[in-house]
Amino acid sequence: MLKIGELASLAGVSRDTLRFYEKHGLIIPNQRTESGYRLYSNIDVERISFIVSAKEVGFTLNEIHQLLELEVTKDKKSCQDVKEFVDNKITIVNQRLLEIEKIKHSLQTLSDACCGGDEPATQCTILGALNEQAR
Amino acid sequence: MLKIGELASLAGVSRDTLRFYEKHGLIIPNQRTESGYRLYSNIDVERISFIVSAKEVGFTLNEIHQLLELEVTKDKKSCQDVKEFVDNKITIVNQRLLEIEKIKHSLQTLSDACCGGDEPATQCTILGALNEQAR
DNA sequence: ATAAACCTTGGAGTATAGTCTAGAGTCAAG
DNA sequence: CTTGACTCTAGACTATACTCCAAGGTTTAT
Numbered sequence: 001m002l003k004i005g006e007l008a009s010l011a012g013v014s015r016d017t018l019r020f021y022e023k024h025g026l027i028i029p030n031q032r033t034e035s036g037y038r039l040y041s042n043i044d045v046e047r048i049s050f051i052v053s054a055k056e057v058g059f060t061l062n063e064i065h066q067l068l069e070l071e072v073t074k075d076k077k078s079c080q081d082v083k084e085f086v087d088n089k090i091t092i093v094n095q096r097l098l099e100i101e102k103i104k105h106s107l108q109t110l111s112d113a114c115c116g117g118d119e120p121a122t123q124c125t126i127l128g129a130l131n132e133q134a135r
Numbered sequence: 136m137l138k139i140g141e142l143a144s145l146a147g148v149s150r151d152t153l154r155f156y157e158k159h160g161l162i163i164p165n166q167r168t169e170s171g172y173r174l175y176s177n178i179d180v181e182r183i184s185f186i187v188s189a190k191e192v193g194f195t196l197n198e199i200h201q202l203l204e205l206e207v208t209k210d211k212k213s214c215q216d217v218k219e220f221v222d223n224k225i226t227i228v229n230q231r232l233l234e235i236e237k238i239k240h241s242l243q244t245l246s247d248a249c250c251g252g253d254e255p256a257t258q259c260t261i262l263g264a265l266n267e268q269a270r
Numbered sequence: 271a272t273a274a275a276c277c278t279t280g281g282a283g284t285a286t287a288g289t290c291t292a293g294a295g296t297c298a299a300g
Numbered sequence: 301c302t303t304g305a306c307t308c309t310a311g312a313c314t315a316t317a318c319t320c321c322a323a324g325g326t327t328t329a330t
Contacts (some may be wrong), residue, residue: 107225110221
């Protein structure tokens, strides 16, 4: 069991952020000490690390909340709902993957190609690099 | 040459957003009509589309601004600076790629595996699916 | 046993990225 | 030649996601 400061430094977020996430339902307070101190478990560590990752790739806290609440019980209705929601997110994620790959390549082009090489000057900006690979 | 409304609907952003980006130096006003209407060129279309993409994968407008301002002239100093900055961004982008792949796989697991299959119930949440692939 | 370091709540403040409104001018179609 | 759709500026407002502060209680190290 971890206290808030311990979880915070473990997860690389601030104590305030953890309390903020709790207030918004992203982490569920498990337990408190007699004096009211929050106590966190390994599950919370996982949740926070998921939240941080998902946020970094562009999901809002609201979307993350929905993702965390998903739970497929094996009856068909819940399955249908979850599948629809999740497949939607997969589409978004795939688009983001393509975009991030494109940006990565153009960054790479920018980093590699323009240092004393004889590439045309058009390649030596991010937009130039982006266009280069579009060809 | 496009008027603001035309560029806006082409790029899928609002007119206000375009003016906002201009105010913050992300797009440079090229030209105005005599009556003061903004006129945009193809270069602006590219810039906006870059901004939108970069934003979607988690860059802030500030970072995007810096990326757009990068321009390697072939002297060594500018090269050094740009390379450092860009390589930094590439590291970040690579981390994001890994994270987004991980999330994608767990979404896929969630979508595929839990609909009437005989997987354990632990796999039927996003965290369960994430852990599954960690093994 | 007392100071430093931690925790609590509630509420105010901040940064980012828009979004909306008002009041006025411009342009194209009927 | 006026109506409707568009544009302009400046400034107020909003949502999201924190971040900080005050005033107080708790724990731990010396």
